[in-house]
Amino acid sequence: MILSESRRRLTACKRVVVKIGSALLTNDGRGLNAEGLDAWVAQLAALRAAGREVVLVSSGAVAEGMTRLGWRERPDDLHKLQAAAAVGQMGLVQAYEARFRLHGLQTAQILLGHDDISARDRYLNARSTLLTLLDLGVVPIVNENDTVVTDEIRFGDNDTLAALVANLIDADALVILTDQRGLFEEDPRANPAAKLISEASVEDRALDVMVGGAAGSLGRGGMLTKLRAARLASRSGANTVIVGGREDRVLDRVFAAEDVGTLLLSKEPPITARKKWLAGQLRLRGSVVIDEGAVRVLTQQGRSLLPVGVVAVEGQFSRGDLVRCVDAHGCEVARGLINYCADDARRLQGVPSHKITELLGFAGEHELIHRDNLVVVA
Numbered sequence: 001m002i003l004s005e006s007r008r009r010l011t012a013c014k015r016v017v018v019k020i021g022s023a024l025l026t027n028d029g030r031g032l033n034a035e036g037l038d039a040w041v042a043q044l045a046a047l048r049a050a051g052r053e054v055v056l057v058s059s060g061a062v063a064e065g066m067t068r069l070g071w072r073e074r075p076d077d078l079h080k081l082q083a084a085a086a087v088g089q090m091g092l093v094q095a096y097e098a099r100f101r102l103h104g105l106q107t108a109q110i111l112l113g114h115d116d117i118s119a120r121d122r123y124l125n126a127r128s129t130l131l132t133l134l135d136l137g138v139v140p141i142v143n144e145n146d147t148v149v150t151d152e153i154r155f156g157d158n159d160t161l162a163a164l165v166a167n168l169i170d171a172d173a174l175v176i177l178t179d180q181r182g183l184f185e186e187d188p189r190a191n192p193a194a195k196l197i198s199e200a201s202v203e204d205r206a207l208d209v210m211v212g213g214a215a216g217s218l219g220r221g222g223m224l225t226k227l228r229a230a231r232l233a234s235r236s237g238a239n240t241v242i243v244g245g246r247e248d249r250v251l252d253r254v255f256a257a258e259d260v261g262t263l264l265l266s267k268e269p270p271i272t273a274r275k276k277w278l279a280g281q282l283r284l285r286g287s288v289v290i291d292e293g294a295v296r297v298l299t300q301q302g303r304s305l306l307p308v309g310v311v312a313v314e315g316q317f318s319r320g321d322l323v324r325c326v327d328a329h330g331c332e333v334a335r336g337l338i339n340y341c342a343d344d345a346r347r348l349q350g351v352p353s354h355k356i357t358e359l360l361g362f363a364g365e366h367e368l369i370h371r372d373n374l375v376v377v378a
């Protein structure tokens with residue numbers, strides 16, 4: 001079999017986000033799709049066993065809640081939807097936990113809202129927790145925190161949430177499992193003869209006219225939000241595959257670079273995209289002046305910045321803000337998201353990490369800027 005060059009990139013993906021939509025998960029509204037869940041969990045476990053880190057973004061709470069409550073029609077009332085989500089989320093996590101356990105894997109529930117991703121300090125916490133879970137070999141299962149979000153700030157569809165999670169953890173790929181085989185030139189519900197698109201650049205404006213069709217009765221977004229999600233994911237360099245979740249061994253085939261679903265390619269390689277994203281995402285709030293040793297470990301060994309390597313702190317900033325790391329001559333060496341506010345950073349400068357708790361009176365991170373949140377300036 002001849003693999004396309006761009007598909008081949010998928011075989012090398014180390015960290016992936018997989019999103020399963022409501023339409024698929026709930027068997028078109030008839031309760032959770034138990035057979036589907038068996039198959040997806042087995043495939044997700046196989047991805048982990050093959051050394052890939054996996055975060056699952058799963059919809060289905062509202063739909064499962066409606067089934068449990070015996071409701072046939074999706075209510076319009078926000079509080080009823082939130083109540084259904086609260087009931088259904090229980091079923092969802094139970095269903096996943098039981099299945100992952102059969103494969104010897106632990107799961108964790110992560111419910112996120114808009115603020116958790118847009119507020120800098122929460123962003124860092126969400127990121128650190130997700131990365132820690134991945135390090136521990138746990139499979140995080142993410143959904144929107146439906147019970148507390150209000151209409152104005154909700155993501156609404158999990159495509160957007162999955163893309164933001166891909167940005168958050170620097171995923172290499174986002175796989176969106178849905179009820180169609182991928183992105184078609186027209187909505188296949190309206191035109192069953194429509195052609196499946198195998199591969200396109202996320203930037204391709206011709207795609208915009210193809211995604212006009214509405215979502216199914218259970219899903220929220222349709223293809224429009226999936227295309228937008230692919231564009232969001234590409235900001236940090238992730239490629240997106242939109243593919244039919246009912247296809248046989250679909251995840252195995254995606255990562256074996258088989259021609260399944262639609263591959264939407266990020267314009268730039270991950271490193272360049274991530275640098276631009278970090279640089280463009282936020283305003284610089286201050287600087288830390290670092291000594292020669294710190295310059296060396298940051299630039300040559302890809303290590304984190306520890307307080308001991310800092311000789312001065314400039315500006316006023318909060319935890320999670322973007323700051324510049326400069327050498328003794330004022331030349332920028334790196335920039336990154338700092339774990340301490342400016343006052344605390346000043347107190348910590350030159351101090352070995354084991355003294356942090358004693359000095360600040362609380363147990364904070366060992367690093368001033370963790371290497372995962374640091375971009376070395378070439």
Ligand SMILES: Nc1ncnc2c1ncn2[C@@H]1O[C@H](COP(=O)(O)OP(=O)(O)O)[C@@H](O)[C@H]1O
Pocket residue numbers: 020021022023024177178179180182183184185186187188189210211212213214215216217218219220221222223224
């Ligand atoms: N160009 C297109 N190609 C494929 N599906 C499309 C297209 N335009 C609209 N759709 C619709 O999008 C639906 C999938 O979106 P949605 O119902 O939100 O699913 P999910 O719950 O998986 O997010 C499909 O069932 C399909 O009818």
Ligand SMILES: N[C@@H](CCC(=O)OP(=O)(O)O)C(=O)O
Pocket residue numbers: 020021022023058059060061062063085143144146156157158159218219220221222
């Ligand atoms: N958070 C919601 C998901 C919203 C939704 O339906 O999303 P999607 O299936 O991606 O269109 C739930 O769990 O019901």
